[in-house]
Amino acid sequence: MIYFCQVKTKKFFANIYKKLNMKNIIVFSIFKKIVIFLILISISSCGNNESQKKEKFQYKRTKTEQSTQSKSDPSSSKKEIAIIINSDDFSMKFDKKEIIAFSGQKITLTLNHTGKLDKLVMGHNFVLLKKGVNSNEFGIKASSEKENEYIPDGGNQVIVHTKLIGGGESDTITFDAPEKGTYEFICSFPGHYMSMKGKLIIK
Ligand SMILES: [Cu+2]
Numbered sequence: 001m002i003y004f005c006q007v008k009t010k011k012f013f014a015n016i017y018k019k020l021n022m023k024n025i026i027v028f029s030i031f032k033k034i035v036i037f038l039i040l041i042s043i044s045s046c047g048n049n050e051s052q053k054k055e056k057f058q059y060k061r062t063k064t065e066q067s068t069q070s071k072s073d074p075s076s077s078k079k080e081i082a083i084i085i086n087s088d089d090f091s092m093k094f095d096k097k098e099i100i101a102f103s104g105q106k107i108t109l110t111l112n113h114t115g116k117l118d119k120l121v122m123g124h125n126f127v128l129l130k131k132g133v134n135s136n137e138f139g140i141k142a143s144s145e146k147e148n149e150y151i152p153d154g155g156n157q158v159i160v161h162t163k164l165i166g167g168g169e170s171d172t173i174t175f176d177a178p179e180k181g182t183y184e185f186i187c188s189f190p191g192h193y194m195s196m197k198g199k200l201i202i203k
Pocket of ligand 1: 123124125188189192196
């Protein structure tokens, strides 16, 4: 009788052990599947990130290309070109650093001040300097010429300039493109010449 009981108990435990083992195998295989699934997800999301990065880069590139084009229309076939330059209260910069035009073209240039500050505080102008005029020296000299809207020497060193404008104002000037070469333009309001400057390239 005791022997019979022992055999039964042994069988009972052997069965439980088998079941547990089976369970372990099932749990392990599920765990394996979950891990593989997670790895696949992380790989695919990495790919997405890269494609998103690429998309962003492409978007930036198109934006730069557009802004380069909007600097000016470099078409030499046009007799007249229109250029718009914007300035504001904070950046102390023109929104264009380079303007391209062709000798003989008639240039209509509009300077906008998109800010709100008065011209006594944050005045801007567009001053196109003659060839060979040093913009730093000109800027320093100009800063003490308030009564002449910061244009020194009666405009001797200047090809053309707009009037001084404040927030919300604009001024438009028309002039013939000078001979081929590179010309500097600045804002001659005190202190602005250091950062508010750019180049007019005549081809
Ligand atoms: Cu200015």
